[in-house]
Amino acid sequence: MTDLAVRTEGLQRAFGRHQVIRGLDLAVPRGSVYGFLGRNGAGKTTTLRMLMGILNPDAGTMTLGDRTVRRTTPKMREDVGYVSQQQHFYPWMKVKRLGSFVGAFYKRWDKARFLELCGRLAIDPAQRVGELSGGTRMKLAMALALAHRPPLMVLDEPTAGVDPVTRREILDLLRAMVDDEGVTVLFSTHQIGEVEAIGTHVGVLHDGRMFWQGPVGELGDRVRRVSQAPEGVTALHTDEQGTVVWGEPEVVATLPDAAPISLEEAFVAIARQDRRP
Amino acid sequence: MKWLALLGKELQQHGAAVLGALVLLASVQVVTWGVSFFENKLTLMNTVFELAVFPLPVFVLFLAGRLVVHDHARGTHEFLVALPIAPAHRVLARFGLGMAVVQGAGLISLGTTALLATRREGLPLSWLLQLFAQETLHLWGWFGMAFGMAHLGRFRWLAWWTLFVAGISYSTHFPDGPDVSWFGMMSGSVDVTRLDPPWGSALPAFLWGVAGLVVSLLLSGWRGGILLERWFQPITAYQRATLLGAGVAIMFGADALDPLAPEGQDTWAELPSAPAERAQVRVAGSAEGPLWSVGQRVATELDALGAEVGVERWRPVVLVRDRRAPGRPTVRPTPDDDGEHAVVLRVDLDTPHDDLVRRILREALLHHMGGLAAWDDEARFVLDGAGAWWVGGDELALQALASRYDGEVDGLMSDWLAAGLGPDEAPALAWAGLVSLEQAAGREAVLQLLREVLSHDGDTPIDGLSLRRLTADGWVERSTGAPPSWTEGWARVVALAHGAEERTVAVEVDDGQVVARWARELPAGAVVEWATLDPSLLRPMLDLETEIVEVEPGQRELALPGDAEARVVARILSREGDVLHAGPWAGPP
Numbered sequence: 001m002t003d004l005a006v007r008t009e010g011l012q013r014a015f016g017r018h019q020v021i022r023g024l025d026l027a028v029p030r031g032s033v034y035g036f037l038g039r040n041g042a043g044k045t046t047t048l049r050m051l052m053g054i055l056n057p058d059a060g061t062m063t064l065g066d067r068t069v070r071r072t073t074p075k076m077r078e079d080v081g082y083v084s085q086q087q088h089f090y091p092w093m094k095v096k097r098l099g100s101f102v103g104a105f106y107k108r109w110d111k112a113r114f115l116e117l118c119g120r121l122a123i124d125p126a127q128r129v130g131e132l133s134g135g136t137r138m139k140l141a142m143a144l145a146l147a148h149r150p151p152l153m154v155l156d157e158p159t160a161g162v163d164p165v166t167r168r169e170i171l172d173l174l175r176a177m178v179d180d181e182g183v184t185v186l187f188s189t190h191q192i193g194e195v196e197a198i199g200t201h202v203g204v205l206h207d208g209r210m211f212w213q214g215p216v217g218e219l220g221d222r223v224r225r226v227s228q229a230p231e232g233v234t235a236l237h238t239d240e241q242g243t244v245v246w247g248e249p250e251v252v253a254t255l256p257d258a259a260p261i262s263l264e265e266a267f268v269a270i271a272r273q274d275r276r277p
Numbered sequence: 278m279k280w281l282a283l284l285g286k287e288l289q290q291h292g293a294a295v296l297g298a299l300v301l302l303a304s305v306q307v308v309t310w311g312v313s314f315f316e317n318k319l320t321l322m323n324t325v326f327e328l329a330v331f332p333l334p335v336f337v338l339f340l341a342g343r344l345v346v347h348d349h350a351r352g353t354h355e356f357l358v359a360l361p362i363a364p365a366h367r368v369l370a371r372f373g374l375g376m377a378v379v380q381g382a383g384l385i386s387l388g389t390t391a392l393l394a395t396r397r398e399g400l401p402l403s404w405l406l407q408l409f410a411q412e413t414l415h416l417w418g419w420f421g422m423a424f425g426m427a428h429l430g431r432f433r434w435l436a437w438w439t440l441f442v443a444g445i446s447y448s449t450h451f452p453d454g455p456d457v458s459w460f461g462m463m464s465g466s467v468d469v470t471r472l473d474p475p476w477g478s479a480l481p482a483f484l485w486g487v488a489g490l491v492v493s494l495l496l497s498g499w500r501g502g503i504l505l506e507r508w509f510q511p512i513t514a515y516q517r518a519t520l521l522g523a524g525v526a527i528m529f530g531a532d533a534l535d536p537l538a539p540e541g542q543d544t545w546a547e548l549p550s551a552p553a554e555r556a557q558v559r560v561a562g563s564a565e566g567p568l569w570s571v572g573q574r575v576a577t578e579l580d581a582l583g584a585e586v587g588v589e590r591w592r593p594v595v596l597v598r599d600r601r602a603p604g605r606p607t608v609r610p611t612p613d614d615d616g617e618h619a620v621v622l623r624v625d626l627d628t629p630h631d632d633l634v635r636r637i638l639r640e641a642l643l644h645h646m647g648g649l650a651a652w653d654d655e656a657r658f659v660l661d662g663a664g665a666w667w668v669g670g671d672e673l674a675l676q677a678l679a680s681r682y683d684g685e686v687d688g689l690m691s692d693w694l695a696a697g698l699g700p701d702e703a704p705a706l707a708w709a710g711l712v713s714l715e716q717a718a719g720r721e722a723v724l725q726l727l728r729e730v731l732s733h734d735g736d737t738p739i740d741g742l743s744l745r746r747l748t749a750d751g752w753v754e755r756s757t758g759a760p761p762s763w764t765e766g767w768a769r770v771v772a773l774a775h776g777a778e779e780r781t782v783a784v785e786v787d788d789g790q791v792v793a794r795w796a797r798e799l800p801a802g803a804v805v806e807w808a809t810l811d812p813s814l815l816r817p818m819l820d821l822e823t824e825i826v827e828v829e830p831g832q833r834e835l836a837l838p839g840d841a842e843a844r845v846v847a848r849i850l851s852r853e854g855d856v857l858h859a860g861p862w863a864g865p866p
Binding site: 054055056077078084086089092093100101104105 | 282352353358359503
């Protein structure tokens with residue numbers, strides 16, 4: 001068993017002539033909470049959909065658990081809890097019926113756990129899905145994704161468009177799953193705060209490739225703002241306040257007049273850069 | 278468990294819409310039953326074809342399209358594909374459910390129609406099984422095709438059009454080639470396909486269905502269903518309206534083009550034919566059914582009669598089973614028969630066998646004369662009696678005649694015509710006349726008379742062959758060798774027939790009230806039949822809508838609820854067992 005829960009190598013995907021993913025190497029350590037950062041349209045959703053087998057990659061391989069494949073099979077999905085960006089459930093189904101429907105496809109489906117999660121997230125099992133608010137539907141998606149006790153959770157912007165209370169509930173639930181059950185979480189977001197709040201690892205997607213991935217704390221150590229970029233580091237972005245540079249932590253730490261910047265500033269600088277390091 | 282969950286989801290997702298469509302289909306089926314029954318078509322089973330040829334395929338297109346695109350249209354597709362279900366499972370569940378619904382609808386249509394038709398038509402089980410196989414394959418081909426096409430998304434219109442054009446090109450270039458369409462199993466009429474099942478179309482229909490399923494599986498599985506997602510295009514209200522308009526235009530357009538279509542073989546030519554040399558008697562039914570034995574007998578009799586009177590080839594006769602109704606002749610030609618190729622006779626099989634054969638022969642002879650006999654009452658009169666004379670004793674006719682003439686039927690011969698007598702009495706009188714002629718001048722005399730009538734080519738007025746005039750001029754005597762005494766007897770019968778008016782009903786208007794009166798007490802069971810006559814008609818026609826009124830013993834008149842300003846006609850029907858003998862129609866002066 002490797003120490004990686006998810007790994008992709010040379011993953012590529014184009015839509016028509018538009019190359020979205022250009023050889024992505026993703027490595028999600030087992031037991032980590034991996035924040036997958038990128039601008040809108042950077043390819044985060046496309047990557048997660050390829051991991052789930054909803055889309056097929058044009059090239060590259062994917063490893064989920066111990067299996068390396070070119071395309072995720074339905075069988076492999078049984079070990080993944082997936083929450084998509086938008087929750088389109090059958091509006092005519094009641095929550096409990098939706099649980100039964102989804103549960104029919106998972107061998108490890110735990111009906112009691114699903115109902116317990118519904119209770120914990122304040123979802124009425126007797127209510128029709130069509131009557132639920134957007135935030136409650138997202139919580140329902142979380143409950144559905146967790147009820148079969150998957151070792152890996154893949155979440156596509158799980159807190160997008162929800163109110164702060166619901167957002168907190170979702171993040172608390174994720175944190176609890178990680179702490180109590182050792183679940184590996186891979187979630188895409190462009191909310192840096194979320195990555196700082198619950199993430200242990202982060203990967204930054206830029207121009208269809210992985211710009212950098214590693215422990216969350218290390219990202220801050222690799223970036224500084226300087227008045228002028230010296231030799232040995234990469235200038236990411238220059239504005240009237242100076243130049244944001246990127247380099248190895250030990251090099252960056254020794255730069256004269258270097259000022260630390262927030263993760264959000266670092267992400268913006270990476271996203272705005274014109275070339276890769 | 279996975280299958281059950283998927284099927285349950287599909288059923289719940291589409292149940293209400295499909296149920297609504299099925300109710301609509303059921304109402305169409307009921308209407309077609311009503312129309313078929315009202316028009317008294319050859320078999321009620323034609324309604325199964327009527328449903329399977331147009332309404333069911335429309336339902337199939339609706340259902341297949343809905344099954345395929347509904348999840349895409351509602352955004353639930355991604356939720357479904359993220360579950361651990363293989364694309365093939367999703368496709369097969371939808372295909373299986375849709376096919377089950379479509380086949381179920383077809384089976385219910387077939388089963389209920391068969392239940393309704395069995396009592397009236399006596400459907401053989403073998404034919405029902407054959408129809409079931411035909412419809413199953415027909416719907417398999419249709420649903421498979423529609424399901425596959427629905428997966429083509431926006432290209433489905435192009436694909437349907439291409440198929441349409443390819444089909445027309447194929448049938449134009451290979452008019453005698455095998456039918457390779459997916460609907461070939463039910464493309465002909467029920468009369469043709471039941472007698473000559475298009476089994477050659479079974480394999481194409483099956484393969485088209487399989488092809489549709491394979492296309493669905495390929496497109497759903499190809500690169501995670503990317504083509505399906507990319508090509509997805511829901512049908513808009515405008516497109517629905519356009520399609521509906523195009524469908525109606527095609528229906529009317531096809532009707533308008535009908536006269537331009539090359540003439541093919543008549544449908545009746547596919548019916549089973551009784552073996553005969555001079556006759557062509559076909560039966561619209563199974564060769565195992567009771568109508569078949571009647572047809573065989575008629576063919577035999579026509580063969581023999583043709584040999585005697587010199588007819589090399591009788592015009593075709595088609596026998597169709599009829600249902601009984603009060604006052605309805607037990608053998609009657611179809612009102613819409615164009616008479617061009619064959620006479621279609623509706624036959625009430627509850628009538629005694631010999632009687633049917635006599636009456637069928639009569640109609641066959643009349644038909645052989647074409648329009649001439651229909652317009653000349655006296656030629657019709659001779660031919661009316663010919664069937665009975667040829668086959669032998671006609672007890673029912675004798676009873677009818679006896680009730681009219683108090684048993685004075687010996688030596689009867691009259692020019693009293695069918696219009697003046699009832700449909701039972703006129704042939705009986707004619708038959709009696711031919712019998713008396715045979716007694717007076719021999720069998721050859723009657724045959725000679727028939728030869729003269731049947732060989733008439735229409736160059737001279739048919740009145741020239743009038744039995745009455747020929748008798749008066751001594752033609753029958755010369756032609757048949759009948760003695761003068763026969764002529765005298767003939768004259769007596771004519772006088773007697775004319776003198777029998779007090780035995781008929783009279784229709785009068787008293788103080789604005791239409792009243793039917795008759796001179797003597799009617800026998801038990803007799804009824805009065807009356808109707809309001811269309812002003813354009815000179816006399817009651819075959820399919821006149823009438824009303825039957827029971828008559829009390831001793832009753833001599835009956836107030837009729839007809840309009841005094843309109844032409845109300847009435848007649849008396851006397852009853853012999855289950856049979857009603859119709860008297861002549863009478864109306865106000």
